[in-house]
Amino acid sequence: MPLATPELPHRDRHREAVIRVRGLEVGFGERTIMKGLDLDVYRGEILGFVGASGTGKSVLTRAILGLVPKRAGTIEVFGENVDGLSPASRRAIERRWGVLFQFGALFSALTVKENVQVPMREYLHLSDRLLDELAMLKIEMVGLNPDAADKLPSELSGGMIKRAALARALALDPEILFLDEPTSGLDPIGAGEFDDLIATLQRTLGLTVFMVTHDLDSLHTVCDRIAALGEGRIIAAGTIDTMLKSDHPWLKAYFRGKRARGVMTANEA
Amino acid sequence: MATDLLREPQITIERAGAERRAILTGRWTAEQAAAIERCAAALAAEAGDSRRVLLDLSHVERLDTLGAWVLDRTRHELGTAGRAVDFVGASPEHTILLNEVAYRGFQPRPATRRNRLYDVLVEVGENVVRAGKDFAGGISFLGEVMTALVRVATRPRRFRGASLVHQLELVAFRGVPIIALISFLVGCIVAQQGIFQLQRFGATPFVVDLIGILTLRELGVLLTAIMIAGRSGSAFTAEIGSMKMREEIDALRVMGLDPIEVLIVPRLLALVIAMPMLTFLSDLAALYGGGLVAWIYGGVSPDVFLSRLRAAIQLNTFLVGIIKAPFMALIIGLIASMEGLAVQGSAESLGRHVTSSVVKAIFMVIVVDGVFAMFFAAIRY
Numbered sequence: 001m002p003l004a005t006p007e008l009p010h011r012d013r014h015r016e017a018v019i020r021v022r023g024l025e026v027g028f029g030e031r032t033i034m035k036g037l038d039l040d041v042y043r044g045e046i047l048g049f050v051g052a053s054g055t056g057k058s059v060l061t062r063a064i065l066g067l068v069p070k071r072a073g074t075i076e077v078f079g080e081n082v083d084g085l086s087p088a089s090r091r092a093i094e095r096r097w098g099v100l101f102q103f104g105a106l107f108s109a110l111t112v113k114e115n116v117q118v119p120m121r122e123y124l125h126l127s128d129r130l131l132d133e134l135a136m137l138k139i140e141m142v143g144l145n146p147d148a149a150d151k152l153p154s155e156l157s158g159g160m161i162k163r164a165a166l167a168r169a170l171a172l173d174p175e176i177l178f179l180d181e182p183t184s185g186l187d188p189i190g191a192g193e194f195d196d197l198i199a200t201l202q203r204t205l206g207l208t209v210f211m212v213t214h215d216l217d218s219l220h221t222v223c224d225r226i227a228a229l230g231e232g233r234i235i236a237a238g239t240i241d242t243m244l245k246s247d248h249p250w251l252k253a254y255f256r257g258k259r260a261r262g263v264m265t266a267n268e269a
Numbered sequence: 270m271a272t273d274l275l276r277e278p279q280i281t282i283e284r285a286g287a288e289r290r291a292i293l294t295g296r297w298t299a300e301q302a303a304a305i306e307r308c309a310a311a312l313a314a315e316a317g318d319s320r321r322v323l324l325d326l327s328h329v330e331r332l333d334t335l336g337a338w339v340l341d342r343t344r345h346e347l348g349t350a351g352r353a354v355d356f357v358g359a360s361p362e363h364t365i366l367l368n369e370v371a372y373r374g375f376q377p378r379p380a381t382r383r384n385r386l387y388d389v390l391v392e393v394g395e396n397v398v399r400a401g402k403d404f405a406g407g408i409s410f411l412g413e414v415m416t417a418l419v420r421v422a423t424r425p426r427r428f429r430g431a432s433l434v435h436q437l438e439l440v441a442f443r444g445v446p447i448i449a450l451i452s453f454l455v456g457c458i459v460a461q462q463g464i465f466q467l468q469r470f471g472a473t474p475f476v477v478d479l480i481g482i483l484t485l486r487e488l489g490v491l492l493t494a495i496m497i498a499g500r501s502g503s504a505f506t507a508e509i510g511s512m513k514m515r516e517e518i519d520a521l522r523v524m525g526l527d528p529i530e531v532l533i534v535p536r537l538l539a540l541v542i543a544m545p546m547l548t549f550l551s552d553l554a555a556l557y558g559g560g561l562v563a564w565i566y567g568g569v570s571p572d573v574f575l576s577r578l579r580a581a582i583q584l585n586t587f588l589v590g591i592i593k594a595p596f597m598a599l600i601i602g603l604i605a606s607m608e609g610l611a612v613q614g615s616a617e618s619l620g621r622h623v624t625s626s627v628v629k630a631i632f633m634v635i636v637v638d639g640v641f642a643m644f645f646a647a648i649r650y
Contacts, residue, residue: 108614108615108616108617109615109616109617120299124299124300124302125302125303126299126302126335127302127303127306130302130306130335130338130339132375133338133342133375134334134335136375137334137338137370138334140373141369141370146375152615153614153615154613154614154615154618172299173298173299173333173334173335203365204365204369205333205334205366205369206362
């Protein structure tokens, strides 16, 4: 089967793919969102995932997470096909990934600390002291003030909600982190800090990051590799240079448009 | 099992004079939390009188934030007890992780354990104050609604007729089946119980008086009010509350529209118009149900039922019920709107206010019904 990601740098072929999607088809009713989509996410990389609005970036993420049913194709996570899994091994895989939803999806009835503790209580047997300390540690790791721990999500600003949600996504020391537009709705400084935070956490915790984003700054500064979705498949995947060299009209418009040039000159300066 | 045993975190301590060398093996990850804490406690105990402790991490299989945290916490605790602790043989990744989670004390919040009795008293006091504020808020809200009504009345072009008709359809028309059914059933039940009790005195025909007076004065309007509070009051609170949550109310305000005029006046008016109509319907349904049961169980034929009913009730019996209806509507509508506007950002808050809207409305409806009963008794109506 021909790979739809022909522009992979050579070295990537030897790396371990933690997520391997082959021939994925997803649709709702009459509408087919994607067909014959192939995608690899390698261990230890930050993959930026771009695509025009409505091309199905979120749908693909949700399909990998098992929130949206697929019509055809296979999805392998950590080398295991997710279709044939028993509920127990399915849960074991879910334990190994963390998800940051676009709007945080914090449980509104719980404080930030309790939100972070939800997955810990569910999966781990910790003493009360450790439970508290670990939650506070994660809250500090994402750059939140300890005072925020006892606040309810409705009392937080947009940036704090993202950080709190990231702390919850990191609660179980996941190996893969899914981020859905992590910097949307943040001011440029906040977005830059968030990018740095993700890069730091990725290094210290050895994470693999799958990041859906529209933020050209994020793509330039933190992403190791970029995959572009369009026409229901991956148009191109590779480093930012690959993207810049591509002749695909949408990629040209995206990476070499007016806004992109501004980012590039800023990065070169 | 053997592999699991190998993976369990373990600590082997070698003594060399005043120095201890602790060799850590296994997986120091969150699944092994209990074993990790046991190891840390053992290490603290074993450190004894030593001056220096070396933690050898070179045989650790895996380390995550929890493992690193407990290790660094132990290092810190031994350090404060006057023992130098150093990590040796840590791989670069482990070093990064240990630095990242470096121990810092989290001040536990001061536990405020007070006297139970004191807490109960505080709570009672707070609730009394809150109830008082609710009442004052209700009066002031009523005032706001009235001013909005006057504004609309003086400038009829600002009146939202379409909205009123829409609300009337939802409140009155769609509410007919359930209210008629419930009233019919309650009418049946009251008649049946009445017959059973009155039979013993040979006074079966008086069941007609019982049903007629009870239904028209009290049951019809109460049943309707309770059903409306559950059906429409909760819907109002949820609608207005979710609009509040998503800043739609603020959007109306910045457009120069008065949310009370736009959202609440049409709903309140719809309730006030619908309630007497539905009460009338409920009266009919309950009387019909009662008559049917009286015929089947008590042998009171429809002719007898009608003539006795005419003798038993007067116009004022009917009016006592109907007069109350608009007041009930006003109470339900005001409580529902106030609760809706009090919703804060979270889904939980919405749920709490919808519940409290229904509970408060039903409570107030019954209280007001009692007040009306005393009033009508006093004026002998």
